[in-house]
Amino acid sequence: MSPKDGPSHIRDLVEARLGRRPQDKLEAAVVLEAWGGVRPPGALDVAGDAVDRTQEPPARSVGNPRASKPRDKAVVAEGLSLLIAVVAVALWTLPFGRALGTDVWDGAVRLALPITLGGQWMLRSRYLGRPNGLECLRRDWVALFCLFAVGVDVAFMQGERELVALLLVVTWVGGTVLIRRGWGLVYVGLLVVVAVEVNLGVHPLSTLSATAAATLLMTVLILATTGSTTDAPGRPRRAVAAGLLGAGIGALLVLDTSVGWGSQGVLPALALVPSTAGSFWAGHHLWRFYDDVPRALAGVPVAEAEKVALRGPAIGVLGGAFGRLVCATAVLSVLALLAGAYVENPAAAPDSLTRVANVDLTPLPAVVAVKTDGAAGRVPLFVGFGLIALATLLISLLQSLGFASWALFSLACALAAEVGMTYWDAAPFNGIALVTGAAVAALVAIPPVLSLFSRPGRVLATILWIS
């Protein structure tokens, strides 16, 4: 091959090597040099002959999206651990209420829930949601220790309620680290043992103290045995926003004074189970964004991407998550309500339930000494928690896509509504403030999410990838 060969020969050689026409002169020159043995000046001089200058319509290109890394199977174990943990903690309610007084326990839970959720969201945003999260957390152990010491000081200065709240926070937040490390079973086992012990009559406060100490010890052990990394943790500003959102959701759960966390037995805590399960399933489904949206847009010309609008892949995934959340929460809530009705009055329960109820539910009344106004009275609680799960889904979605200010705004509206409703003396049913607050959060968060996701091309370019 030499530069003196004619243009057609050059074109043939380049096309034979590439199996297609060269994209431009430079590609032809590279081929001529690398495989044709033409030296650089000559290659560049003659490469132009290989370029196709006909005015054919452009070839349609179809991108090849790479599949994202599959989610760790440990995520499912994490979800199960969370569910069992919620059930186990629900079973603490009566003995703790009896031993400490319902006011103290109720107050402690109301204090601990927002702090715990705030702490968990912040930890996930800055550390635990990242591949080397535990390693990053270990690096910041001094700051965390100082924070913990301040918390202990404050709790001891305040009183019993604050102390119990501190123990709960340590146990629950520490549990997040344990679950992230893959010690979910150990953690759940610990909570179950506590539930059994306190229901058997062991003093709850000493049991809770031992549990908090054990959780703390295991957390320290995990951090001490974790390797080091140079990876940066999440941005502080983002972590603070996540913490505020978590705390806000916690506040949404506890601000309604008509929902008694200590006075209504295990019900409020158990009522969290359906929405927690639904929320986890929906959240798991949302991960499909990162695969489904690029895949659906491969081969779609840019000009047509926006036309699919509401039928687009982003809305599809969001709809799938919404469906899962609603279905799981509704079905499990109905089951829980039916089970509750059966426990209180087996004769009044529907026939279908009594027929399948070969399950021995007799131990339940011992622990489910629920003081409620029947199944109808419990419905708002399940609806409220279901709506909170929906609001949490939307808020966490906004936050993870970098729209934390929107998420904070919707939460602020919700909290204002909930606080306002608690002052309504003529409230038609208990839990109306919870339902209203959660509904407001969801309603305010839905429009920005829909508006963003109805433009699949834009959502991929500007939101999913630049977050």
Added chain:
Amino acid sequence: MWSSRSPDTVARRRLRVLMITEGTYPYAMGGVSSWCDYLVRGLPEIDWEVLPIVGAGLANNSGMDVPANVKVKKPVELWSEGLPGWRWRRHGEPGLRLDLPYVLVRGLLCWNGDRDELTQALVWCQRRPHRVRNVFRNRGGWEMFLEGLREVCDERTDDAGQAPELDTYEAATLYQILYWVARAAAERVPRTDILHVTAAGWAGIPATVQKALYGTPVVLTEHGVYLRESYLAAVRSPASPGERFISTRLARGLARSAYDAADVISPVTDANASWEIGLGVDVAKIHVIRNGVDKPPEPTQAPNNHTVVAVGRVDPLKDVHTMLRVAAEVIARMPEATFRYFGPVTQGEEAYGRSCHDLHARLGLGDRFEFMGPTQDPNGVIRDADLVLMTSISEGLPMALLEAMSQARPVVSTGVGGVPEVVRGCGMVTAPGDTHALAQSVLTLLRNPQLASELGMRGHARVQRTFARSTSLTGYRELFERVASTAQAEAA
């Protein structure tokens, strides 16, 4: 060509040079990293600061040890999470420049993109770093980008064929890449006497900005030719036409921008200089400085054990498949011949490494051709062989050949890049991919030890004469001093 006369005035204080690397020194091993290390150790009178531009996670590598005259700055991590810092807005500067993606896509991807406009856009990123993300997340930014992309695809020029019609996924991919171009431009860079860009790609972005803002002189050294290697990678990859178009046009845009910003472009071989001139670089900017090696030891007699070695990474650019076929042809005619390949598989080219082992098995080479893995003693393994073989399809000025010649061993190589310039009369050079010619050359030398020895001795003498380390380092020392004093004179 750029004049390398001794400078009239040499700066009295120590020179401060910022070396900008891309995915190489000091985090990854390889030819460019070794070359950077050789340069900073060889010029201890310079205070070096190194600004590595790396993909997310690469900075976790422990990296190479750096000498005392080198300070490694916090790397610019692309595709990472960090955000650049906040800076005050200057009077008259737009707060949110929604046309940024439009200017970038046109400036970088158009065949005849406006480089001044591109530079101004990059400078805006440096001045308003915290706004870059806002622009790219904005609907207006995306819409402007799409308009720019349409103009790129509609551009007609004799040197480029019809652009493919990109799909939404590819357009979004390009948009994200441009975001990272803007982020690289937004990074704060220390002020030094000289900016030393080690590749005409991403490493050129901060230099372009600094040059535009402060007039800091820029020296661009090219070990290979960034653009040529990007095209070679694209040719080999199974990417879609759109992805290929994006990667090559972007490389071209970045290279043009870096060439534009550079005061001096210093390739390691005339072959690379030919490419640079062909790409539109003013010949007056080019100043070739060849690589050098330490003073070679006394030549030793070849062991005459019919052993052929190759030293280099297992990488598609080294065309190891051709080497395996050459080995098969040689062994068929000289069964006692043995081939040894020293070098690791390039990170990210593991599939290619596996394909080499598959071909090795298919050709039935058995222990007549062995992949030995990395070596700490390239000179030793070369000394233990009768000749050195290289089948690359792209090279700059390969150190492996200089090392072979230092050990007085003849070379059989493909004539790519600076190879003919190095080997000239000291070995045999064939067309790339010509298995038969390469095998014939190997057989000729293995069967004629006298000829092999003669070529080896010629190579030994040539390395001392033309590729001495001291000559190379003096070239760079004079270049930096000259550039600095010229800049000082202009500033005065």
